[in-house]
Amino acid sequence: xxxxxxxxxxxxxxxxxxxxxxxxxxxxxxxxxxxxxxxxxxxxxxxxxxxxxxxxxxxxxxxxxxxxxxxxxxxxxxxxxxxxxxxxxxxxxxxxxxxxxxxxxxxxxxxxxxxxxxxxxxxxxxxxxxxxxxxxxxxxxxxxxxxxxxxxxxxxxxxxxxxxxxxxxxxxxxxxxxxxxxxxxxxxxxxxxxxxxxxxxxxxxxxxxxxxxxxxxxxxxxxxxxxxxxxxxxxxxxxxxxxxxxxxxxxxxxxxxxxxxxxxxxxxxxxxxxxxxxxxxxxxxxxxx
Amino acid sequence: xxxxxxxxxxxxxxxxxxxxxxxxxxxxxxxxxxxxxxxxxxxxxxxxxxxxxxxxxxxxxxxxxxxxxxxxxxxxxxxxxxxxxxxxxxxxxxxxxxxxxxxxxxxxxxxxxxxxxxxxxxxxxxxxxxxxxxxxxxxxxxxxxxxxxxxxxxxxxxxxxxxxxxxxxxxxxxxxxxxxxxxxxxxxxxxxxxxxxxxxxxxxxxxxxxxxxxxxxxxxxxxxxxxxxxxxxxxxxxxxxxxxxxxxxxxxxxxxxxxxxxxxxxxxxxxxxxxxxxxxxxxxxxxxxxxxxxxxxxxxxxxxxxxxxxxxxxxxxxxxxxxxxxxxxxxxxxxxxxxxxxxxxxxxxxxxxxxxxxxxxxxxxxxxxxxxxxxxxxxxxxxxxxxxxxxxxxxxxxxxxxxxxxxxxxxxxxxxxxxxxxxxxxxxxxxxxxx
Numbered sequence: 017x018x019x020x021x022x023x024x025x026x027x028x029x030x031x032x033x034x035x036x037x038x039x040x041x042x043x044x045x046x047x048x049x050x051x052x053x054x055x056x057x058x059x060x061x062x063x064x065x066x067x068x069x070x071x072x073x074x075x076x077x078x079x080x081x082x083x084x085x086x087x088x089x090x091x092x093x094x095x096x097x098x099x100x101x102x103x104x105x106x107x108x109x110x111x112x113x114x115x116x117x118x119x120x121x122x123x124x125x126x127x128x129x130x131x132x133x134x135x136x137x138x139x140x141x142x143x144x145x146x147x148x149x150x151x152x153x154x155x156x157x158x159x160x161x162x163x164x165x166x167x168x169x170x171x172x173x174x175x176x177x178x179x180x181x182x183x184x185x186x187x188x189x190x191x192x193x194x195x196x197x198x199x200x201x202x203x204x205x206x207x208x209x210x211x212x213x214x215x216x217x218x219x220x221x222x223x224x225x226x227x228x229x230x231x232x233x234x235x236x237x238x239x240x241x242x243x244x245x246x247x248x249x250x251x252x253x254x255x256x257x258x259x260x261x262x263x264x265x266x267x268x269x270x271x272x273x274x275x276x277x278x279x280x281x282x283x284x285x286x287x288x289x290x291x292x293x294x295x296x297x298x299x300x301x302x303x304x305x
Numbered sequence: 306x307x308x309x310x311x312x313x314x315x316x317x318x319x320x321x322x323x324x325x326x327x328x329x330x331x332x333x334x335x336x337x338x339x340x341x342x343x344x345x346x347x348x349x350x351x352x353x354x355x356x357x358x359x360x361x362x363x364x365x366x367x368x369x370x371x372x373x374x375x376x377x378x379x380x381x382x383x384x385x386x387x388x389x390x391x392x393x394x395x396x397x398x399x400x401x402x403x404x405x406x407x408x409x410x411x412x413x414x415x416x417x418x419x420x421x422x423x424x425x426x427x428x429x430x431x432x433x434x435x436x437x438x439x440x441x442x443x444x445x446x447x448x449x450x451x452x453x454x455x456x457x458x459x460x461x462x463x464x465x466x467x468x469x470x471x472x473x474x475x476x477x478x479x480x481x482x483x484x485x486x487x488x489x490x491x492x493x494x495x496x497x498x499x500x501x502x503x504x505x506x507x508x509x510x511x512x513x514x515x516x517x518x519x520x521x522x523x524x525x526x527x528x529x530x531x532x533x534x535x536x537x538x539x540x541x542x543x544x545x546x547x548x549x550x551x552x553x554x555x556x557x558x559x560x561x562x563x564x565x566x567x568x569x570x571x572x573x574x575x576x577x578x579x580x581x582x583x584x585x586x587x588x589x590x591x592x593x594x595x596x597x598x599x600x601x602x603x604x605x606x607x608x609x610x611x612x613x614x615x616x617x618x619x620x621x622x623x624x625x626x627x628x629x630x631x632x633x634x635x636x637x638x639x640x641x642x643x644x645x646x647x648x649x650x651x652x653x654x655x656x657x658x659x660x661x662x663x664x665x666x667x668x669x670x671x672x673x674x675x676x677x678x679x680x681x682x683x684x685x686x687x688x689x690x691x692x693x694x695x696x697x698x699x700x701x702x703x704x705x706x707x708x709x710x711x712x713x714x715x716x717x718x719x720x721x722x723x724x725x726x727x728x729x730x731x732x733x734x735x736x737x738x739x740x
Contacts, residue, residue, distance in 0.1 A: 026461045028482045028615045029661055036479035036670055044475065045465050182437055295431035295466040297513065297588040298610050298627035305521045305629065 049292045059282045066237065068274065069244055070177040070228065075270050076247040077220045078168050078193075083254035083262075084216060085200055088209050098212035105215045109134065112223050115239075121230050137218075142211055145201075149210040152202040160199045167196035171221070172273075178229060186225075193221040308675050309341040311397040315376050315407035317346035318358060321569060323593055324404050324429050327483060329358070334668040336360045341733060343395050345388070347377045347409055361734045365391055369409065379408040379445055381415065382712060386719050388416040393728045399675050401425045405432065405442065405470075411449035418452035419712045421683030425674060426450060427457040428467045431590045431611050443470045448705055451693045454678040457481050457671070459591040460612030466590075472696060479674050482616070483591050484667040485600060487659040489570070492602030492651035493577040498534070502643055504636070505579030505603065506537045507572055507594055508586070515585030515608065516543030521629045522585075523547070524554045526636060533640070534559045538575045540566040576601040581639045587627055589613055595622065600658040602651025604639045606632065621654060685713040 024032060024040045032038075062068070087096035113130060116122050122130065152160060170192040176184045197217040201210045228240060248270075255262030312332055316324040332342040337360070344364040353368045367387060372378045392400070400417040402410030405428055417424035433439050450456065450471040456478045458464040468475045497503065504526070508514040520543070526533055537547060537560065544562070551560045567575065576582070582598035584607040591612050595605045599621050607613055609624040616622075625635040642648050681689075693705040 026615060027618075028460060028480070028612075029618045029621075031666075036481055036673070037476055039475045045469075048465070048469075291434045291469060293465065293469075294462050295588065295590075295611055296433055298515075298608065300515070300517055300587070301628055305517055 045293070047294050051288065051290055052292045054288050054290055056285050056288075057282065059278070062278055062282055067177045067179060068278070069237075069241060071274060071277070072270060073228070073240070073244045073247065074172060074175055074177070074225070075273065076244060076251055077224065078172065079251045079255070079266050080247055081197070081217055081220055083251055083258065085204075085213060086258045087254060088204060088213055098206070098208045101212040101216055105212065105219055108219050109223070112219070112227055116227060119227075119230060121227070138215070141214060141218075145211040145214060146207040148198055148214065149201050149204065149207055152199055155199075155202075157203065160203070164196040164199045167192045167199070171196065175225070176229070190222055193217070197221075306676060307340055308672075309343070309396055309398045310335060310675065311392065311395065311400050311413070312342060312344045312403065313346070313400060313407075313410050313413035314344075314403035315347055315371070315409045316404055317344060317349075317364070319349055319352070323483075326569060327427075327429070328403055329362075330484075330486065330664055331668065331671065332362050333360055334664050335672070336362060338668060338672065340672075341395075343391075343397070345391060345409065345413065347371060363395075363731075367409075376406050377408040379411045379449070381412065381708070382715055384409065384412045385416050385419070385712065385715060386723075388413055389420060389716075389719060390723065390728060392416070392420060392422060393725055394731050396730060397422065398680075399423050399425060399678060401427065403427045404429055405446050405467075406430070411445060414449040414453055415708075415712065418681075418689070419683070419709070419716055421681045423454040423675075423678035423680055424452075425455045425457060425678065426453050427459075428463060429459060429590060431463060431466050431588055432470060434470070444701075446471045447696060448708065451696055451705060451709075452681075452689060453477070454681075455479060455674050457674060459483050460615050462612040462615065463590040479670070481667055481670045481674070482662060483593055483596075484662045484664045485593065485596055485658070487600055487655065487663060490573050490576070490597050490600040490655075490658075492600075492655050494602065494651050496574075496577045497580060498578070501532050501534045502530070502581065502640060503579040504533060504535050504581045504583050505576060505598070506535065506539070506583050506585075507567075507575060507598075508539045508584065509566070510537075510539045510541035510543040510547060512543065513587055514539075514541075515587050515627065516541065516546060518585045518608075518627065518629055518632065519583070520546045520550045522583075522632055522636070523550055523556065523560060525629070525633055527554065527556055527559055529637075530640060534561065536561050536563075536575065536579060538563040538567050538572070572597060573601060576603060579603050580643055581606060581636065583632075583636065584608065584613075585627070585632065586610060586613070592616060596658060596662055600655050602654045604642065604648060606635045606639050608632065620649065621657070683716075685710065 022033065024034050024038060024043070026040075026043055084096065084101065088098065088101065113127060117124050117127060171189050174183060174185045174189040174192065176186045176189065194217070197214060201213055204210050204213060251266055252263040255266060259265075312328050314324060314328055316322060316328075318325055318329055328344070332344065335342050342362055344362065346364065346366060347369040348366050352366045354366050356364050356366065358364060367384075369377045369380065369384065391397070400413050400422055402413050402424070404410055410426070414424050414426055432442065434443065447470070450473060453473075454477070456467060456471075456473060458467050458478055458480050459482055461480055464475070464478050464480050467473065468478055506519060508516075510516045510519075519537075523535055527535075547560070547562065551557055551562075563575070576598055579598075580603065582595065582603040582605045584592065584595050584598075584605065586592065586608055587610060589611040592607070595607050595613065595617060598605050599617055605617065605622045607622055607624060608627040610627055614624060623635040623639055625631040689709065690706055693709050694702045696702055696705055
């Protein structure tokens with residue numbers, strides 16, 4: 017290698033007396049920066065974040081749906097009648113609309129539009145529920161349960177728990193849940209049952225998370241904490257009439273998922289590694305334009 | 306030593322662009338030096354054939370479908386048979402691939418490693434590490450470049466980027482800048498507007514080229530200086546934005562947009578009409594546009610991103626941070642310089658660029674890279690396996706080793722179906738022989 021008296025410079029506009037593959041150890045990757053914007057979170061910060069609440073609530077939503085399904089499936093005199101479930105749904109949707117207005121997510125002038133759309137949706141659903149009920153009738157029950165469980169797990173895995181990530185996809189998550197619902201619906205005795213269950217599922221999986229994404233502080237957050245607790249108790253009550261060990265299973269499942277995911281999230285943070293350098297695309301300051 | 310070089314890329318004539326132009330011109334210069342050059346690319350519409358371009362530059366249009374913007378998917382083993390056939394047929398001694406986004410180029414690097422032919426890879430662009438698509442592309446690149454002989458980058462920033470992306474030994478990476486055909490970009494001050502100062506922009510109108518900044522700068526400059534006009538050549542999704550700004554501020558007479566993208570051969574006619582060239586790119590490995598503009602004798606104002614600060618010396622370029630206020634400041638400096646007449650004469654600039662970035666120097670340096678490569682065994686050796694094995698975590702290593710081992714197994718099968726001695730050798734054309 018030809019040594020030269022002139023120091024090497026990182027420029028192309030001068031032929032330097034160094035070979036083309038010359039490597040200047042000092043200047044090479046001088047501008048490389050690691051983990052510029054990475055914040056390492058401690059276990060306390062994670063536990064206090066709303067994500068934990070969202071995760072618990074979403075798992076409870078799934079179990080609530082399943083327990084309502086079991087209640088509907090048994091057509092005995094004491095079990096849940098579809099008419100009761102429909103009125104519960106109406107009550108819930110009114111509650112959601114009211115809370116959305118009080119939290120200023122939609123203005124009260126838009127509420128008429130909302131009600132119009134809901135009525136349209138309900139009419140459409142009542143028209144299609146006989147079709148939806150018979151869609152998976154010919155598939156064996158075991159296969160249906162298998163598909164349901166996989167879909168619900170996918171729903172939980174891809175759900176947006178208030179933060180963005182590579183895996184998060186709201187559309188996919190919602191579709192997985194609705195697919196699971198359509199799978200189960202064919203085991204119900206009548207179209208009215210199917211209609212009521214799908215309506216309930218839409219409120220639970222489509223509307224509730226939408227509202228939840230807007231409340232992460234103050235009173236509304238407290239309200240959701242109370243709601244999660246209420247959901248949990250409801251699930252346990254409904255399941256205990258159906259399975260002896262149902263409540264225990266729900267309790268263990270929720271806590272297992274919560275503990276494992278939290279510990280994994282905190283402990284695997286050492287793997288976070290971002291690289292920044294002059295090759296990065298410059299970010300435009302939008303206020304500047 | 307005369308080589309037979311095989312240029313492989315998805316980006317090829319009849320498509321146009323920076324890489325296409327680079328491959329074509331480099332090949333022409335290599336042919337003039339007496340080397341044999343062939344090209345491999347994917348099919349373009351119904352162009353599935355072997356064609357000769359200027360100076361008997363033979364190009365194979367192989368029937369592989371594109372999957373995204375002229376890029377093919379990395380076919381790995383599927384393209385292996387046809388590549389081997391072409392390499393043997395043409396008696397190729399060096400494989401030279403271009404462009405990290407080109408699946409075909411990656412395949413050829415892999416095929417070269419399996420067959421034991423020396424491989425050279427030229428990277429033309431910068432790439433980040435942030436999103437999922439870049440992670441996947443970088444992993445593919447890492448695999449394909451596991452056993453590469455030499456890598457060429459167009460700037461030192463690009464070298465740092467490529468070394469990180471593909472986990473390469475920096476000593477095998479050479480930096481050879483791009484070049485321009487200086488005869489094509491000669492200055493002509495008579496074409497300039499006598500009373501107005503013209504600011505020229507030649508760029509695709511997309512986010513990466515900073516079209517948003519462009520749109521913000523135009524009204525500010527036009528308001529402050531009544532004798533400034535803009536001439537914009539380019540097309541893209543952000544064209545609407547520029548047209549909107551022009552309409553909103555009633556600048557139809559002072560902001561001229563060419564209808565659509567102009568061919569590379571007409572860029573010079575646009576450039577010579579201007580006094581100042583503005584480049585607002587947000588990322589750039591080398592940036593040919595500013596070199597072409599400087600060669601035409603314009604004052605260059607550019608954002609200070611990527612490899613741009615390496616390209617032109619301070620007396621030929623005004624560098625600004627990639628934001629509106631900084632670029633406006635530097636444009637004002639350029640305007641003041643122009644008014645006071647303290648600008649380097651156009652032909653002096655042209656002469657300097659001609660000495661800096663000419664094709665004969667690029668060709669000479671590229672041949673030096675070719676000469677430094679050596680052929681390798683075309684069998685599965687422990688050294689080759691180790692190269693693939695030492696590429697990262699154990700999972701990646703196992704996938705890579707399985708890949709290369711399968712390819713060698715496949716080579717035995719192909720060797721049995723199509724033995725080497727049964728493949729016809731293409732005759733060299735007399736013209737190529739004689740030179």
